[in-house]
Amino acid sequence: LSRVLLTGASGFIGRHAIEPLLERGYEVHAVSTKPPPPGNGGVHWHAIDLLDPSATAELLARVRADRLLHLAWDVTPGSFWAAPGNVRWVEASLALMRAFIAAGGERAVLAGTCAEYDWELLATREDRSGAPALCLEENTPLGPHTLYGTSKHATQLVAAALAEQSGVGFAWGRVFHLYGPGEQPGRLVPTVARSLLAGERVHTTEGSQVRDFSHVRDVAAGFVALLAAEQQGPVNIASGNGVTVRSVIELIAAETGKPELVEWGAVPHSPGEPAALVADVRRLAQQVGFVAATPLEEGVRETVAWWRSHGGAL
Amino acid sequence: LSRVLLTGASGFIGRHAIEPLLERGYEVHAVSTKPPPPGNGGVHWHAIDLLDPSATAELLARVRADRLLHLAWDVTPGSFWAAPGNVRWVEASLALMRAFIAAGGERAVLAGTCAEYDWELLATREDRSGAPALCLEENTPLGPHTLYGTSKHATQLVAAALAEQSGVGFAWGRVFHLYGPGEQPGRLVPTVARSLLAGERVHTTEGSQVRDFSHVRDVAAGFVALLAAEQQGPVNIASGNGVTVRSVIELIAAETGKPELVEWGAVPHSPGEPAALVADVRRLAQQVGFVAATPLEEGVRETVAWWRSHGGAL
Numbered sequence: 001l002s003r004v005l006l007t008g009a010s011g012f013i014g015r016h017a018i019e020p021l022l023e024r025g026y027e028v029h030a031v032s033t034k035p036p037p038p039g040n041g042g043v044h045w046h047a048i049d050l051l052d053p054s055a056t057a058e059l060l061a062r063v064r065a066d067r068l069l070h071l072a073w074d075v076t077p078g079s080f081w082a083a084p085g086n087v088r089w090v091e092a093s094l095a096l097m098r099a100f101i102a103a104g105g106e107r108a109v110l111a112g113t114c115a116e117y118d119w120e121l122l123a124t125r126e127d128r129s130g131a132p133a134l135c136l137e138e139n140t141p142l143g144p145h146t147l148y149g150t151s152k153h154a155t156q157l158v159a160a161a162l163a164e165q166s167g168v169g170f171a172w173g174r175v176f177h178l179y180g181p182g183e184q185p186g187r188l189v190p191t192v193a194r195s196l197l198a199g200e201r202v203h204t205t206e207g208s209q210v211r212d213f214s215h216v217r218d219v220a221a222g223f224v225a226l227l228a229a230e231q232q233g234p235v236n237i238a239s240g241n242g243v244t245v246r247s248v249i250e251l252i253a254a255e256t257g258k259p260e261l262v263e264w265g266a267v268p269h270s271p272g273e274p275a276a277l278v279a280d281v282r283r284l285a286q287q288v289g290f291v292a293a294t295p296l297e298e299g300v301r302e303t304v305a306w307w308r309s310h311g312g313a314l
Numbered sequence: 315l316s317r318v319l320l321t322g323a324s325g326f327i328g329r330h331a332i333e334p335l336l337e338r339g340y341e342v343h344a345v346s347t348k349p350p351p352p353g354n355g356g357v358h359w360h361a362i363d364l365l366d367p368s369a370t371a372e373l374l375a376r377v378r379a380d381r382l383l384h385l386a387w388d389v390t391p392g393s394f395w396a397a398p399g400n401v402r403w404v405e406a407s408l409a410l411m412r413a414f415i416a417a418g419g420e421r422a423v424l425a426g427t428c429a430e431y432d433w434e435l436l437a438t439r440e441d442r443s444g445a446p447a448l449c450l451e452e453n454t455p456l457g458p459h460t461l462y463g464t465s466k467h468a469t470q471l472v473a474a475a476l477a478e479q480s481g482v483g484f485a486w487g488r489v490f491h492l493y494g495p496g497e498q499p500g501r502l503v504p505t506v507a508r509s510l511l512a513g514e515r516v517h518t519t520e521g522s523q524v525r526d527f528s529h530v531r532d533v534a535a536g537f538v539a540l541l542a543a544e545q546q547g548p549v550n551i552a553s554g555n556g557v558t559v560r561s562v563i564e565l566i567a568a569e570t571g572k573p574e575l576v577e578w579g580a581v582p583h584s585p586g587e588p589a590a591l592v593a594d595v596r597r598l599a600q601q602v603g604f605v606a607a608t609p610l611e612e613g614v615r616e617t618v619a620w621w622r623s624h625g626g627a628l
Contacts, residue, residue, distance in 0.1 A: 053367070053405070087412055087476050090468075091367070091405040098401055150475040154404075154468035161464040162401050 003027040004227065005065035007050060007096070008072030009043075010034040012183055013111070013175070016220035017069060018043055024228055029063050031072070051088055053095040060099035068100045068108040069227050073152075077186030081115075086151035093155045097162055107169030108159070109227045112234060114176045114212075114277055116153040118143030122274040132210060132242065132276030137174070137234040137283055145272060160233065171226050176238040176279050179248075180216035180299060181306035189300075192249055193307040196256040203266035207246025210276035214239040215299040218292035225290035231283070239292040240281035251297060255304040317341040318541065319379035321364060321410070322386030323357075324348040326497055327425070327489070330534035331383060332357055338542055343377050345386070365402055367409040374413035382414045382422040383541050387466075391500030395429075400465035407469045411476055421483030422473070423541045426548060428490045428526075428591055430467040432457030437588040446524060446556065446590030451488070451548040451597055459586060474547065485540050490552040490593050493562075494530035494613060495620035503614075506563055507621040510570040517580035521560025524590035528553040529613040532606035539604035545597070553606040554595035565611060569618040 004021055008014040009030030015037075021028045022042060029044045030036070036045035048059050050072055070093060074085035093110065100108055118141045125133040133140070144150045156172045163170035179189040195202045214237075222237040246264070253259035285291050318335055322328040323344030329351075335342045336356060343358045344350070350359035360377070362369050364386055384407060388399035407424065414422055432455045439447040447454070458464045470486045477484035493503040509516045528551070536551040560578070567573035599605050 082479055084412060084415075084476060084479070087408050087472055090472055091408050094401050094405050098398060101398075144475075147472075147475045147479050150471050154472045157464050157471075158401055158404055158461075158468045161458075161461045162398060165396055165398070165461050 001025065001027050002067055003029065003063070003065045004067040004069055005029045005031060005060070005063055005100070007031045007070045009045070010037070011071055011075075012178065012180075012216055013220050013223065014071045015182065016180070016217045017071065017224055020221045020224040021069070024224060026067065029065055031059070050092045050096060053092065056092070056096050057099045057102075060096070060103040064103050065100065066104065066106045067227055068096070068105055069223060070096060070108065070110045071223070073111065077184050081146045081148045083147070086147050090151045090155050094158055094162075097159045101162070101166045101168055105168060107227065108163060109171045109173060109223060110155065110159060111223070112156055112172045112174040113149060113152045114174055114236075114279065115146055115149030116142050116144050116156070116174065119145060119272060119274040119277070122277065132278065134278050134280035135236060136280040137236060156234065169230065169232065171229075171231055172234045173223050173226050173237040174234055174279070175219060176212040176214060176236070176277065178216050178219060179213050179303055181303055183216070188245070189248070189252065189303060190307065192252045193256065193304050196253060196258040196261055197304070197308055199258065199261070201261050201263055202249075203263045204249055205245065205267050205269050206265040207244055207249060208275070209245045209269065209273065210242040210278060211245060212238045212240065212242055212278045213248055213296060214292055215294035218294050222284060222288070222290045222292065225288050229288045231287040235283050235288060236279035236281055237284060238279035238281055240279055241296070242276060242278035243296060248296070248300065251300040252304055255301055315339065315341050316381055317343065317377070317379045318381040318383055319343045319345060319374070319377055319414070321345045321384045323359070324351070325385055325389075326492065326494075326530055327534050327537065328385045329496065330494070330531045331385065331538055334535045334538040335383070338538060340381065343379060345373070364406045364410060367406065370406070370410050371413045371416075374410070374417040378417050379414070380418065380420045381541055382410070382419055383537060384410060384422065384424045385537070387425065391498050395460045395462045397461070400461050404465045404469050408472055408476075411473045415476070415480045415482055419482060421541065422477060423485045423487060423537060424469065424473060425537070426470055426486045426488040427463060427466045428488055428593065429460055429463030430456050430458050430470070430488065433459060433586060433588040433591070436591065446592065448592050448594035449550060450594040451550060470548065483544065483546065485543075485545055486548045487537050487540050487551040488548055488593070489533060490526040490528060490550070490591065492530050492533060493527050493617055495617055497530070502559070503562070503566065503617060504621065506566045507570065507618050510567060510572040510575055511618070511622055513572065513575070515575050515577055516563075517577045518563055519559065519581050519583050520579040521558055521563055522589070523559045523583065523587065524556040524592060525559060526552045526554065526556055526592045527562055527610060528606055529608035532608050536598060536602070536604045536606065539602050543602045545601040549597050549602060550593035550595055551598060552593035552595055554593055555610070556590060556592035557610060562610070562614065565614040566618055569615055
């Protein structure tokens with residue numbers, strides 16, 4: 001029986017990783033600073049603050065996990081791009097890797113980000129058909145322009161070198177745009193869904209940005225597949241389908257029945273954001289054997305229904 | 315009066331940085347786990363282990379330095395290239411940067427390495443005249459192939475992004491090959507000097523590698539010049555002169571009067587080491603206003619004399 005330590009277990013992806021881990025037969029040790037949710041039978045919960053390296057070392061020495069799925073990070077909507085807390089998570093993630101290896105760990109999978117790719121170069125690169133270039137793990141130039149992207153990328157560099165040095169398996173799952181039930185309210189899909197459900201106007205960009213929106217359940221299952229696989233290094237964990245932000249908002253608006261409340265173009269595009277940001281998912285499909293399955297329409301319908309029943313509670 | 319916190323103050327470069335800091339009028343707060351050396355009048359010594367982030371935060375809050383010169387790292391000869399301790403120094407260096415900024419720090423200079431440049435690419439690149447390409451801060455591709463180089467480079471990426479985010483000045487001095495009095499015995503110059511002084515045979519490579527050997531006093535003074543300057547980002551701190559390892563050993567052998575004890579070619583070249591590794595020092599000269607002054611012959615003579623009088627003590 002393989003024993004996995006899952007960090008960020010109360011987070012957006014982490015919550016959805018528990019079920020696929022249990023389905024694959026892992027003994028799941030979930031780490032969170034929050035109290036465990038009700039009804040997660042068979043999961044061992046550990047209330048540990050990973051920003052305290054001595055607590056991390058003590059936990060790893062006690063649990064002796066052979067697999068690590070490290071999803072915890074500071075991703076507070078709005079502030080996380082520039083928050084100095086990113087630097088603490090570099091330190092905490094490296095201390096976690098050291099403790100995992102010291103305790104006999106065998107394979108670690110950590111969460112990276114599409115913000116590691118050089119968005120300024122992406123904005124100018126298109127493939128021969130005129131379509132925007134996809135982000136390809138080893139070909140698309142890396143060059144993060146945010147503290148968040150830089151912190152994630154530096155973590156990858158050091159963790160990968162340490163793992164290689166130590167004979168430990170290592171993979172790095174790059175996350176693109178997420179949506180799904182239970183996302184933090186400040187992000188795009190919850191903001192639009194909750195406002196429209198409340199009958200409030202929504203101010204958006206004109207929405208031409210092409211993004212790779214992946215259902216959080218698919219991404220969590222992709223991380224678990226990567227943990228169970230042998231692929232090393234960076235792997236995009238995304239849908240591989242580029243859709244405009246406009247089309248996502250239109251789907252939400254149609255589900256809520258309030259398309260007239262959307263004020264297109266009321267908000268300018270953020271400077272520095274690329275016109276298109278879409279994952280090449282061949283490595284995920286071919287080397288890891290995982291393909292995101294949730295159609296966008298179905299996922300948006302589920303998400304809007306979730307906010308309809310949970311919107312008042314948040 | 316500007317107050318500088320100097321880490322690694324008992325180390326090879328750090329020891330030599332104290333005098334130029336005092337000469338420039340800084341109030342010097344020296345950090346070391348070792349007891350202070352005798353006779354460093356006017357320096358405030360702090361016996362702190364920077365690997366303990368809470369001690370680091372407490373020290374910075376107390377000293378409130380406006381300048382940081384961070385030279386401390388694990389550089390145990392032989393083992394430092396692959397030592398997992400490098401990862402602890404990434405964590406410690408980032409925690410130090412956070413504490414420095416939180417305490418009102420204004421400008422930080424940290425020590426990087428020539429091992430951040432991609433040595434595999436260097437080995438294949440020559441300029442048009444047929445001379446080996448020099449390492450140029452922003453043009454030579456970066457791509458460390460060791461845990462040491464990767465850890466240093468990742469520290470630069472995150473520290474620079476954090477400093478920029480925080481409006482704090484930041485520069486990164488890349489060190490090439492060092493020599494001088496008091497170097498750790500396991501390194502090239504001390505090994506050759508001490509063996510020949512003891513009348514023992516020395517086994518070396520055939521010595522065709524071209525390296526940038528800089529006197530440690532020049533490098534320490536270069537770091538202090540960089541701290542006092544306004545230049546941001548990476549700056550090579552080196553002599554800019556490429557010499558063969560053979561010529562350095564021949565100088566040592568001539569000084570000791572024992573050239574016949576050198577067994578050329580008894581040791582193979584290390585795999586992965588480039589044929590030439592020499593700094594382009596235009597940025598150091600033009601933007602920082604510093605040029606290494608010690609001629610190699612003079613520096614080797616001084617170093618051999620130092621080992622003649624100190625060799626028995628180590």
